[in-house]
Amino acid sequence: MYLEKLSLTNFKNYEDGRYVFGRQINVIVGPNGSGKTNLLDAVYFLALSKSAFxxxxxxxxxxxxxxxIIDGIFEENEHSGHPNRVNPDRVQITISLQRGQRKVIMADKKPYERISEHIGRFPVVLIAPNDTDLVREHSEDRRHFFDGVLSQLDPNYLRDFLMYQQVLKQRNSLLKLFAERNQVDNDMLDTYDVPLLDLGQKIHDRRKQFVEEFLPGFREHYAYLSNESEMVNIVYESEVSDPNFAEEFRHFRRRDTILQRTTMGVHKDDYSFLIGGVYGEAVPLKKFGSQGQQKTFVIALKLAQFDTLEAEKGVKPILLLDDIFDKLDDRRISKLIQQMEEGAFGQLFITDxxxxxxxxxxxxVKADVRFYETGV
Structure with missing residues (x-):
């Protein structure tokens, strides 16, 4: 699977852009501010129906x-998850948005019935300079990363996650209404709490299972990039793990009404990134990890994401490396180059x-390397 052609109309700084890409390494070069990252984002948008930034x-x-309008031609094959396609085949994906209207996503000029049908069809992994925000910033960033991986992997998870978000939004609107009226209808809240608790439990169980399956590959990548200098761990943290969570959730209805939002649930989950262990106590990477350790951690996360998607989909995801050579030291760059030489990746896009x-x-690197210049 690879992106063969890309056309852009009025996308970010591209009034009109036309590109034909190679199957292996595509390098996008140009001055800062010329649109290199925007071109990567167009590839990401085409694959996942949303911007990465x-x-x-x-x-x-x-x-x-x-x-x-973003328009592209992907080549799929018999391993792409579409059993009706026996031979390599091309599919045209078009995404358009008119101000004030809904986004339209089409495959071969036919709209998808649901956007969720598109997510995961063309797996993609992005490694970008701001990835260390996963370590330094809020739980929302970490949830967003893992939800994004799971959404590409598991259509059932994506369905449950989208439904949970919808019910959560409706419950929060109801809580605001109750606060305005200074009156709570518990029977009406039950109509939202029952599905919210059920969906939350499914999401919790899938997240927990995923972290357990994800850890070994992630640790292998970290060891490779860091020359096995320390242990790392990811711990999934959720209130839903408490056997009495449903009871606690209902107990705090009054607090939710006062605050006009749902204060408990999987939308409050977090993932602790830890470093150390075995011979010493594991400590938070955010507080005690060096910049180098934090960068290595997030690159290992993304490479493990790549492996997980490849194993599930049967194709190598498109790998987007945004300004990566400018942000890593020579040792980590050499490790990535070595993986390219070994053919670990499929189609790559690199900005510099x-x-x-x-x-x-x-x-x-013994591969087809093509250069594209922006800002000319």
Missing amino acids: QNQDAFSILHGADYF ARPERTRELLSS
């Missing part, structure tokens, strides 16, 4: 324009403001 789709429309550096770094 903007939380609202409308922010991706070119300033002064009323719409954007210094093309001569990328040419030198990739000179030993």
Whole structure:
């Protein structure tokens, strides 16, 4: 599976862009601010129906324009999860958005009935400079990462997650209404609490199972990148793990009404990133890990994500490396280059403001390397 062609209309800083990509390594070069990352984001958007960097789709429309269109040709094959396709085949994916209207996603010019049918069809992994926010920032960032992986892996998880978000939004609206009226209807709350608790339990169980399955591969990647210098761990933390959670959830209805939001549930989960162990106590990576250890941790996360998607989908995900050579030390860069030389990855997209550096770094890699310049 790979992206063969990409066309952009009014997407971010691209009024009109046309690209034909190679199956292996595609290097996007150009000055800072010329649109290198935006081009990567277009690939990400096409694969996952959303931006990797903007939380609202409308922010991706070119300033002064009323719409954007992203159009691409993917090549699929018999291992892509679509058993009706016996031979390698091409599929055209088109995503468009008109200001004030709903986003439209089409496969071969036919709209999907549900966006969830598209998620995971073209697996993609992005490694970007701000990935260390996963370590340093809030629980929401960590949940977003793991939910994103699981959504590409498991359609049932994505369905339950989207339904949970919908019921949660409706319950919060009801709590605001109760607060305004200074009156609580417990029977009406039950109609939301029952499905919310059921969906929350399913999400909790799948997250817990995933972390257990994900850990061995993640630790292997960390050991490879760090020369096995320390132990690492990921601990899934959830209130739902408490056998009495449902009782506690209902007990705090009055608090929820006062605060006008649902204060307990899997939307409050977190993942603790730990370093150390075996011969010493494991400690939070956020507080005690060096910058190098934090960068290694998140790259190992992304590479383990790559392996997990490949194992589940039967194809190598598209790998997007945004400005990665400018943010890593020589040792970690050499480790990534070694994996490229060994053919660990499929189609790659790499951005760099210094093309001569990328040419030198990739000179030993026996692969088709193509360069594309932005801002010209």
